[in-house]
Amino acid sequence: MPSRSRTAAGRPHVICHMVPSVDGRIVTGEWPAPGSLHSEYERTAATLDADGWIIGRISMEPYAGRAALPRGSGARIPRTDFVARTGAPSYAIAIDPSGKLRWESGSIDDDHAVTVLTERVPDRYLAFLRDRGVSYLFGGKDRIDVPAVLRKLRQRLGIRRLLLEGGGKINGSFLAAGCIDELSLLVAPVADGTLGAPALFDTAGGAPTRLQLVSAEPRRGGLLWVRYRVVRRRR
16 A cells, blocks of 8 residues: 555545556547456556546446436525445546536445535526435535635535546646545557547646655556555645
């Protein structure tokens, strides 16, 4: 077990766990990847001892489902956090600022579903989430404040270690906010080479971050599991 980097007080220790190509691309659909990729990804994730995982809306859509949203505005619902369940074995967390996911239920297998919203979502959507047993946290009025969301995940749900498994923009927003503590990369033996394809981190203006190598371990199918610790600047 590698030593842990310093984590800001009051938030979870965040590990960005991803499968990039050797050139940092992350859309795997067309890759000639080894058949062991998915199983190795899940196996390595299980060793990271996380209390939950967080991704963006588009990535969460296949898991959430396509339930119908009820008509009508309904009663006014205060913009306060709603926690439908605590003490879950794990939490599946989506960042969905506008409230577009159509959750079938409040569970994904044994994981409790949590969605992160902005205050601009309509009342009927909040009523829909409550009816489905989906917890929701507000991450800001008009845009998501990543550090504030992480503090809420720790305070409201007791999450201490969190896997970040998003797309380039979600991962990039965490990186730019200084909210990634480790990288766990299962590098696939693939050179993607697609111009403009989503990368591991996509941030406006960039967010160069110094890393320290912790370990590198070959895995089945030519995969390479590489772990880095984020080096914090001394204040």
